[in-house]
Amino acid sequence: MKSAERLQSIRSLLDIRGRVSVVELAEQYQVAQETIRRDLMKLEKNGVVRKIHGGAVSSQNKYEQSLAARFTQYIPQKHELAQIAVELIPAGSTLFIDFGTTTNVFAEHIKELSDLTVFTNSHLIAATLSGNSSCEVFVLGGRYDDQIKANLGPMVIDGIGQFFADFAVIGIGGVDPKFGFSDQNIDEATIAKAMIARSTESVILADPSKFNRHGIAHVADFSQVDYLVSSEVPDSSITAMLAERGVELKTPD
Incomplete structure:
Protein backbone atom coordinates (compact mmCIF):
# COMPACT_ATOMS: atom_id res chain seq x y z
CA MET A 1 0.00 0.00 0.00
CA LYS A 2 1.34 3.42 -0.98
CA SER A 3 1.80 6.13 1.63
CA ALA A 4 -1.08 8.25 0.31
CA GLU A 5 -3.43 5.26 0.35
CA ARG A 6 -2.38 4.38 3.89
CA LEU A 7 -2.98 7.95 5.07
CA GLN A 8 -6.46 7.92 3.57
CA SER A 9 -7.17 4.56 5.18
CA ILE A 10 -6.07 5.87 8.58
CA ARG A 11 -8.35 8.88 8.13
CA SER A 12 -11.24 6.52 7.38
CA LEU A 13 -10.52 4.52 10.53
CA LEU A 14 -10.50 7.72 12.57
CA ASP A 15 -13.85 8.73 11.08
CA ILE A 16 -15.31 5.41 12.21
CA ARG A 17 -13.60 4.91 15.56
CA GLY A 18 -12.26 8.31 16.56
CA ARG A 19 -9.04 6.81 17.95
CA VAL A 20 -6.16 4.68 16.68
CA SER A 21 -2.99 3.21 18.18
CA VAL A 22 0.48 3.02 16.63
CA VAL A 23 0.88 -0.67 17.45
CA GLU A 24 -2.49 -1.58 15.97
CA LEU A 25 -1.89 0.37 12.75
CA ALA A 26 1.61 -1.04 12.30
CA GLU A 27 0.20 -4.57 12.55
CA GLN A 28 -2.71 -3.80 10.24
CA TYR A 29 -0.61 -2.22 7.48
CA GLN A 30 2.47 -4.42 8.01
CA VAL A 31 4.85 -1.47 8.37
CA ALA A 32 7.21 -0.28 11.09
CA GLN A 33 5.79 1.65 14.03
CA GLU A 34 8.07 4.55 13.12
CA THR A 35 6.38 4.70 9.71
CA ILE A 36 3.00 5.01 11.41
CA ARG A 37 4.32 7.74 13.70
CA ARG A 38 5.43 9.72 10.63
CA ASP A 39 2.00 9.19 9.06
CA LEU A 40 0.31 10.53 12.19
CA MET A 41 2.64 13.53 12.24
CA LYS A 42 1.58 14.35 8.67
CA LEU A 43 -2.08 14.01 9.58
CA GLU A 44 -1.59 16.17 12.66
CA LYS A 45 0.12 18.86 10.56
CA ASN A 46 -2.95 18.84 8.30
CA GLY A 47 -5.26 19.22 11.30
CA VAL A 48 -6.82 15.78 10.90
CA VAL A 49 -5.63 14.20 14.16
CA ARG A 50 -4.32 15.08 17.59
CA LYS A 51 -1.44 12.86 18.67
CA ILE A 52 -1.65 11.20 22.07
CA HIS A 53 0.65 8.75 23.80
CA GLY A 54 0.72 5.57 21.72
CA GLY A 55 -1.56 6.81 18.95
CA ALA A 56 -3.90 9.58 17.89
CA VAL A 57 -7.48 10.76 18.18
CA SER A 58 -9.59 12.64 15.69
CA SER A 59 -9.14 16.39 15.93
CA GLN A 60 -12.93 16.53 15.99
CA ASN A 61 -12.93 14.61 19.31
CA LYS A 62 -15.21 11.99 17.79
CA TYR A 63 -13.90 9.38 20.18
CA GLU A 64 -14.88 11.46 23.18
CA GLN A 65 -18.30 12.05 21.66
CA SER A 66 -18.74 8.36 20.94
CA LEU A 67 -17.80 7.48 24.52
CA ALA A 68 -20.25 10.05 25.88
CA ALA A 69 -22.89 8.61 23.56
CA ARG A 70 -22.21 5.09 24.84
Missing part, protein backbone atom coordinates in the same frame (compact mmCIF):
# COMPACT_ATOMS: atom_id res chain seq x y z
CA PHE A 71 -23.00 6.27 28.36
CA THR A 72 -26.45 7.38 27.20
CA GLN A 73 -27.34 4.38 25.02
CA TYR A 74 -29.38 1.35 26.16
CA ILE A 75 -29.53 2.66 29.74
CA PRO A 76 -32.67 0.71 30.79
CA GLN A 77 -31.25 -2.49 29.26
CA LYS A 78 -27.90 -2.01 31.00
CA HIS A 79 -29.55 -1.53 34.37
CA GLU A 80 -31.77 -4.55 33.76
CA LEU A 81 -28.89 -6.86 32.91
CA ALA A 82 -26.76 -5.42 35.74
CA GLN A 83 -29.47 -6.37 38.25
CA ILE A 84 -29.39 -9.92 36.91
CA ALA A 85 -25.59 -10.10 37.03
CA VAL A 86 -25.48 -8.91 40.64
CA GLU A 87 -27.44 -12.02 41.66
CA LEU A 88 -24.48 -14.13 40.53
CA ILE A 89 -22.08 -12.41 42.93
CA PRO A 90 -22.14 -13.56 46.57
CA ALA A 91 -20.88 -11.34 49.37
CA GLY A 92 -17.18 -11.76 50.03
CA SER A 93 -16.29 -12.30 46.37
CA THR A 94 -13.19 -11.08 44.59
CA LEU A 95 -13.81 -9.56 41.16
CA PHE A 96 -11.97 -8.29 38.13
CA ILE A 97 -14.08 -5.63 36.37
CA ASP A 98 -12.86 -4.12 33.12
CA PHE A 99 -13.53 -0.64 31.78
CA GLY A 100 -16.85 -0.16 30.03
CA THR A 101 -20.11 1.72 30.13
CA THR A 102 -22.05 -1.47 30.92
CA THR A 103 -19.63 -2.56 33.64
CA ASN A 104 -19.87 0.91 35.15
CA VAL A 105 -23.63 0.42 35.49
CA PHE A 106 -22.93 -3.00 37.01
CA ALA A 107 -20.66 -1.30 39.57
CA GLU A 108 -23.55 0.95 40.60
CA HIS A 109 -25.56 -2.15 41.45
CA ILE A 110 -22.89 -4.06 43.39
CA LYS A 111 -21.80 -1.17 45.57
CA GLU A 112 -24.31 -2.24 48.22
CA LEU A 113 -22.86 -5.75 48.49
CA SER A 114 -20.61 -6.42 51.47
CA ASP A 115 -17.00 -7.56 51.71
CA LEU A 116 -16.14 -7.34 48.03
CA THR A 117 -12.61 -7.06 46.70
CA VAL A 118 -12.49 -5.45 43.26
CA PHE A 119 -9.59 -5.08 40.83
CA THR A 120 -10.31 -2.71 37.95
CA ASN A 121 -8.46 -0.61 35.41
CA SER A 122 -11.32 1.92 35.35
CA HIS A 123 -11.10 5.06 37.47
CA LEU A 124 -14.83 5.59 36.90
CA ILE A 125 -15.68 2.19 38.38
CA ALA A 126 -13.34 2.80 41.32
CA ALA A 127 -15.10 6.12 41.98
CA THR A 128 -18.52 4.46 41.71
CA LEU A 129 -17.54 1.88 44.34
CA SER A 130 -15.81 4.35 46.64
CA GLY A 131 -18.95 4.93 48.72
CA ASN A 132 -18.99 1.33 49.97
CA SER A 133 -16.71 1.15 53.00
CA SER A 134 -16.81 -2.67 53.00
CA CYS A 135 -15.66 -2.87 49.37
CA GLU A 136 -11.89 -2.88 48.91
CA VAL A 137 -10.96 -1.46 45.51
CA PHE A 138 -7.60 -1.78 43.74
CA VAL A 139 -6.95 0.27 40.60
CA LEU A 140 -4.62 -1.65 38.32
CA GLY A 141 -1.76 0.65 37.33
CA GLY A 142 -0.73 1.41 33.79
CA ARG A 143 -0.75 4.08 31.11
CA TYR A 144 -3.61 6.43 31.94
CA ASP A 145 -5.95 7.19 29.05
CA ASP A 146 -7.79 10.40 29.85
CA GLN A 147 -10.27 9.79 27.02
CA ILE A 148 -11.82 6.82 28.83
CA LYS A 149 -10.58 7.48 32.39
CA ALA A 150 -8.89 4.08 32.56
CA ASN A 151 -5.43 2.53 32.65
CA LEU A 152 -4.24 0.52 29.65
CA GLY A 153 -1.15 -1.26 28.42
CA PRO A 154 1.24 -4.01 29.54
CA MET A 155 1.54 -2.77 33.12
CA VAL A 156 -2.18 -3.49 33.60
CA ILE A 157 -1.67 -7.00 32.23
CA ASP A 158 1.26 -7.53 34.62
CA GLY A 159 -0.90 -6.33 37.51
CA ILE A 160 -3.71 -8.73 36.64
CA GLY A 161 -1.19 -11.56 36.64
CA GLN A 162 -0.44 -10.97 40.32
CA PHE A 163 -3.94 -11.89 41.47
CA PHE A 164 -6.74 -14.44 41.23
CA ALA A 165 -10.46 -13.60 41.31
CA ASP A 166 -13.69 -15.48 41.78
CA PHE A 167 -15.30 -13.63 38.87
CA ALA A 168 -14.24 -11.62 35.85
CA VAL A 169 -17.06 -9.26 34.88
CA ILE A 170 -16.50 -8.08 31.34
CA GLY A 171 -18.30 -5.68 29.04
CA ILE A 172 -18.06 -6.80 25.44
CA GLY A 173 -18.12 -5.21 22.00
CA GLY A 174 -19.61 -8.13 20.12
CA VAL A 175 -21.09 -11.62 20.47
CA ASP A 176 -20.94 -13.66 17.30
CA PRO A 177 -21.68 -17.39 16.81
CA LYS A 178 -18.57 -17.80 14.65
CA PHE A 179 -16.07 -15.43 16.28
CA GLY A 180 -17.16 -15.65 19.92
CA PHE A 181 -16.66 -12.61 22.14
CA SER A 182 -14.67 -9.65 20.85
CA ASP A 183 -14.00 -5.94 21.14
CA GLN A 184 -13.10 -3.14 18.78
CA ASN A 185 -10.27 -1.84 20.98
CA ILE A 186 -7.16 -4.03 21.11
CA ASP A 187 -5.94 -2.70 24.47
CA GLU A 188 -9.30 -3.27 26.14
CA ALA A 189 -9.66 -6.74 24.61
CA THR A 190 -6.22 -7.78 25.86
CA ILE A 191 -7.09 -6.67 29.39
CA ALA A 192 -10.42 -8.50 29.32
CA LYS A 193 -8.72 -11.66 28.08
CA ALA A 194 -6.17 -11.50 30.93
CA MET A 195 -8.91 -10.98 33.53
CA ILE A 196 -10.82 -14.02 32.28
CA ALA A 197 -7.67 -16.15 32.42
CA ARG A 198 -7.11 -15.29 36.11
CA SER A 199 -10.70 -15.87 37.27
CA THR A 200 -12.62 -18.94 38.39
CA GLU A 201 -15.74 -17.85 36.51
CA SER A 202 -16.35 -15.28 33.81
CA VAL A 203 -19.47 -13.17 33.36
CA ILE A 204 -20.02 -11.37 30.06
CA LEU A 205 -22.39 -8.39 30.03
CA ALA A 206 -23.92 -7.56 26.64
CA ASP A 207 -26.86 -5.39 25.72
CA PRO A 208 -28.83 -6.55 22.63
CA SER A 209 -26.93 -4.22 20.27
CA LYS A 210 -23.85 -6.46 20.67
CA PHE A 211 -25.46 -9.61 19.24
CA ASN A 212 -24.30 -10.91 15.84
CA ARG A 213 -21.46 -8.44 15.53
CA HIS A 214 -17.75 -8.67 16.20
CA GLY A 215 -14.81 -6.37 16.70
CA ILE A 216 -11.27 -6.77 15.44
CA ALA A 217 -9.84 -8.11 18.72
CA HIS A 218 -10.70 -11.53 20.13
CA VAL A 219 -11.58 -11.68 23.84
CA ALA A 220 -12.84 -15.21 24.47
CA ASP A 221 -14.29 -18.31 22.87
CA PHE A 222 -17.67 -19.55 24.06
CA SER A 223 -15.95 -22.38 25.93
CA GLN A 224 -14.06 -19.85 28.08
CA VAL A 225 -17.20 -18.10 29.35
CA ASP A 226 -19.50 -19.23 32.15
CA TYR A 227 -22.35 -16.69 31.94
CA LEU A 228 -23.74 -14.38 29.29
CA VAL A 229 -26.02 -11.78 30.86
CA SER A 230 -28.32 -9.66 28.71
CA SER A 231 -31.66 -7.91 28.82
CA GLU A 232 -32.91 -9.96 25.86
CA VAL A 233 -32.55 -13.48 24.50
CA PRO A 234 -30.30 -13.53 21.41
CA ASP A 235 -31.30 -15.33 18.24
CA SER A 236 -31.03 -19.07 17.74
CA SER A 237 -27.57 -18.97 16.16
CA ILE A 238 -26.11 -17.59 19.39
CA THR A 239 -28.29 -19.55 21.84
CA ALA A 240 -27.36 -22.79 20.08
CA MET A 241 -23.66 -22.02 20.49
CA LEU A 242 -24.18 -21.06 24.15
CA ALA A 243 -25.92 -24.37 24.83
CA GLU A 244 -23.31 -26.38 22.93
CA ARG A 245 -20.40 -24.81 24.84
CA GLY A 246 -22.06 -24.82 28.26
CA VAL A 247 -22.53 -21.07 28.67
CA GLU A 248 -25.44 -20.20 30.96
CA LEU A 249 -27.65 -17.46 29.54
CA LYS A 250 -29.14 -15.07 32.09
CA THR A 251 -32.01 -12.83 30.97
CA PRO A 252 -35.13 -11.40 32.67
CA ASP A 253 -37.76 -14.02 33.54
